[in-house]
Amino acid sequence: MAEQRRLVLPGELIARGEYKLNQRDYMYVYVEGDKIYAAVPCVVTIKEKEIHIIPLESVYIPKPGDLVIGLVETFMLTHWEVDINSPYTAVLHASNVLGRPFIPSKDNLKDYLSPGDYVLAKIEVFDRTRDPVLTVRGDKKLGRITEGxxxxxxxxxxxxxxxxxxxxxxxxxxxxxxxxxxxxxxxxxxxxxxxxxxxxxxxxxxxxxxxxxxxxxxxxxxxxxxxxxxxxxxx
CATH class of the missing domain: 3.30.1370.10 (K Homology domain, type 1)
Incomplete structure (x- = not known):
């Protein structure tokens, strides 16, 4: 099979089926079933059953301890999902914001953070096997951004x-x-x-x-x- 090389944009289908990627290249794509999509603008090379990714612009890959500014996208029963300008969506647990255990019968997450709110936080945990976890504890400047x-x-x-x-x-x-x-x-x-x-x-x-x-x-x-x-x- 001849080598195929092309430019792809975020959301574009790269390939369908069983393909091998380097571990590093998984940060530039997302997989749904047997379909592989681009998460960032990149040049894709496909040869045989191997895919190689060259990102055109570096993307943010979280690291524990990083200071980030997140945009609250939605809230679930016990946490918020936060856009951190990355291929990965971050999680902010309610107990972290409240500073105590979350009580479903008492606490309404919308009273603390709503979709569209910005929050200054730090990456607490991330190992690429699960979504990054945020914290707003440990520094008084962390939390919901209300001005500026x-x-x-x-x-x-x-x-x-x-x-x-x-x-x-x-x-x-x-x-x-x-x-x-x-x-x-x-x-x-x-x-x-x-x-x-x-x-x-x-x-x-x-x-x-x-x-x-x-x-x-x-x-x-x-x-x-x-x-x-x-x-x-x-x-």
């Missing part, structure tokens, strides 16, 4: 937004006076004294994402912030 703005970038650009030893993030915080939490999953929570500064931070982060590998990026960010503050009468 959430923006999304490619997870692969998160290290650039943070910078070496936090240098880039410190520039943005210091020059704007905003509080910023950067999720490892590519979601960023911004809280600023006013809407203009919120917009400036957004522009700065978009610049970093767009020009992540250009020289003198920190200087460009400083100039952008200064120029925007001047134009808006903030300095």
């Amino acid at each position: 703005k959430i923006i999304e970038i490619k997870p692969s650009r998160v290290p650039k937004v943070i910078g070496r030893k936090g240098s880039m993030l410190n520039i943005i915080k210091g020059d704007t006076g905003c509080d910023i939490e950067v999720g490892a999953n590519g979601r960023i929570w911004i809280r600023c004294p006013n809407k203009d500064l919120e917009d400036i931070v957004t522009l700065a982060i978009n610049l970093i994402e767009r020009e992540a590998f250009t020289p003198k990026l920190a200087e460009k960010v400083r100039v952008l912030i200064a120029d925007e503050k001047h134009e808006r009468g903030l300095i």
